Amino acid sequence: MPYSNSNLMIHKSIIIPFWLLLITALMSCGGNAKQTYQQGDELYIVTTTGMIADALNNIAGDKAKVEAMMGTGVDPHVYKATQGDLKMLSKADIIFYNGLHLEGKMADVLEKMSRQKTTVPVAEGLPQDSLLAPKEYEGAHDPHIWFDLELWAQAVDHAADHLAQFDSTNKSYYRQNTDQYITELQELDKWVxxxxxxxxxxxxxxxxxxxxxxxxxxxxxxxxxxxxxxxxxxxxxxxxxxxxxxxxxxxxxxxxxxxxxxxxxxxxxxxxxxxxxxxxxxxxxxxxxxxxxxxxxxxxxxxxxxxxxxxxxxxxxxxxxxxxxx
Ligand SMILES: [Zn+2]
Structure with a gap:
């Protein structure tokens, strides 16, 4: 009995948003699809490192609240998620992390989150041949991609694409902000x-x-x-x-x-x-x-x-x- 009850509930919860979606689509004509997150208007983005939070802050502008789990002086290689972090992660609409095993002790937590919500390893969009693979790290790549500003700009661009996919309503706003930030990274690259x-x-x-x-x-x-x-x-x-x-x-x-x-x-x-x-x-x-x-x-x-x-x-x-x- 409880089984069929819960089945019914699932059906209900699927049917109602579907109708809302259909009405919205019919009325707006602009392809303005409502997103799946239900946190209200402002997005809540959680990142692992401050470098990624900085990028997302620039991309998302005033459309999101961005918080990094790892503050100043924190070593990401050995960092373990605190109770507070787990709360942040569970509240997040979308999570961005570095990947390439930078967050070595958080692999399980991030894996678990990826089954519940959108999680984006920003390094994943980089071409394999642009990654360093030091001998002593057989089979693994060097995760410190943010210090090659040209490479980091690609990772930022990749993160922006994911955010725009997630919240397509603000797609062009994110694109404009991203282009601006990438221009700043390119200027800094020349300076360095x-x-x-x-x-x-x-x-x-x-x-x-x-x-x-x-x-x-x-x-x-x-x-x-x-x-x-x-x-x-x-x-x-x-x-x-x-x-x-x-x-x-x-x-x-x-x-x-x-x-x-x-x-x-x-x-x-x-x-x-x-x-x-x-x-x-x-x-x-x-x-x-x-x-x-x-x-x-x-x-x-x-x-x-x-x-x-x-x-x-x-x-x-x-x-x-x-x-x-x-
Ligand atoms: Zn390091």
Whole structure:
């Protein structure tokens, strides 16, 4: 008996919206189909990282409330969803995340959500041959796609297409906003290229706590080495520290950077090791790699975060030449 009851209810709930849809379609003539979400007029978008939230904020403008689960200083590789996050996810109309295993500890939660609502891994639309596949990460791709601005623009475009599909009423509004944001990304891309090109080729080497800058290095022609691997989950060992110290001393590298979302512990061991061998090494500054800066500061926005990183890198790597000259 309960079975047939629930069956009846399902039928009812299907028939009524279908009639509404039909009437709307007949009356509007504009193909103005009502969306399946029922949260009222304003969309609620939830993202994993701040970088994705920044993109969605720009795309959606005043048509949505956008919230990121991961705030400043949060490491996405090891982040686990909190009770609060689960609430946000269950309330969300649509969810955007990076994919390529960036959110390694959230795979189950995201998988579960994908069965209930629209979830979009923004990296999924990128051509396979544009993704980096480091040797040590057999079978997996480097997830840090946001530091190649041209590639990130493609991911943003892909996210925008999904949002427009989901909420087709505002399709042209989203398109206009997206084109504007992509233009800003392209301008920033040119600026970064010029700034990095101003560093003499032999000094274009930087060391970071983990391998977050692979795409950055490839796009802007700068050699990048991370002490830890692609994910901060992998532990660094004494051998990694020794190898890194050897490399820094041999090549006289001055550009060593900490990251806001990764513990300094590993790089401090390298600095100590270098100083013991008479190579005076200073930390060149803090980079925002996998998380943006505090809200209401320039680095709390994606474009500001990239500008900060590039200015920090350029002044540290160029400063090296001044030191040597004096
Ligand atoms: Zn990372």
């Amino acid at each position: 290229t010029d700034k990095i090109a101003g560093i003499p080729q032999q000094q274009r080497v930087m060391i970071t706590a983990h391998d977050a800058f692979g795409y950055f290095g490839k796009a802007y022609n700068i050699e990048v080495k991370g002490l830890q691997g692609i994910s901060t989950v992998s532990e660094f060992g004494l051998k990694d520290v020794t190898n890194m110290v050897d490399l820094i001393v041999t090549r006289n590298i001055r550009g060593v950077f900490v990251e806001s979302s990764v513990s300094e512990r590993s790089l401090n061991a390298v600095v100590e090791g270098c100083n013991k061998r008479g190579h005076n090494l200073k930390i060149g500054g803090t980079l925002y790699s996998d998380a943006m800066g505090p809200k209401d500061t320039p680095t709390g926005k994606f474009l500001g975060m990239v500008r900060h990183n590039v200015n920090t890198i350029v002044s540290a790597l160029k400063g090296e030449s001044d030191d040597q000259a004096s």
